[in-house]
Amino acid sequence: MSAYIVFQRESTHDQQALDRYAQRADGTFDGHDVQALVDYGTYEVLEGPPIEGVVVLRFPDAAAARGWYRGEQYQEVVQDRFQGATYRAVLVDGVDA
Template identity: 55%
Template sequence: MPAYIVMTREHTQDAQEMERYSEKAQAAREGHDPQPLAFYGDFEVLEGSAMEGAVILRFPDMAAARAWYESPAYQEARKHRFQAADYRVFIVDGLAEA
């Protein structure tokens, strides 16, 4: 069953670190092939705290999602995200496809 990594950027503190993160995160996708379903497009917050943008990545299953997130390449990219902005990141199981 598919799994999704959802990332919401809540507040950017350092635009240059955000650029470094973006470059490294893009390279970290190689070999993991996540399917982007949403990538910082237009949005509207209906409930909860404000945010600056969101990303939703689809993976074949939870193991594949964790493998990408825990990969050395993404862990290197993540260091820049921590310096660049406040995020909320989670993995959620999807529904079995009909």
């Protein structure tokens, strides 16, 4: 069953740190079966507080998603994201077709 990591950027604190993250984040996908379905496209908040953007990544299953997120390569890069902004990140299982 596919699994998704949904990132919502809530507020930016350091644009330079986010720029460093953006330059390096895609390289962490090497060797992982991941597809970006949403990458800061146009959005409309229908409920809840305002956000600054959304990213949705699809993985074959939750174990693969955790493997990428918890992997050494991403954990080095994510420090710039932590410094640059406040995000909410959620891992959710998909629905079998």
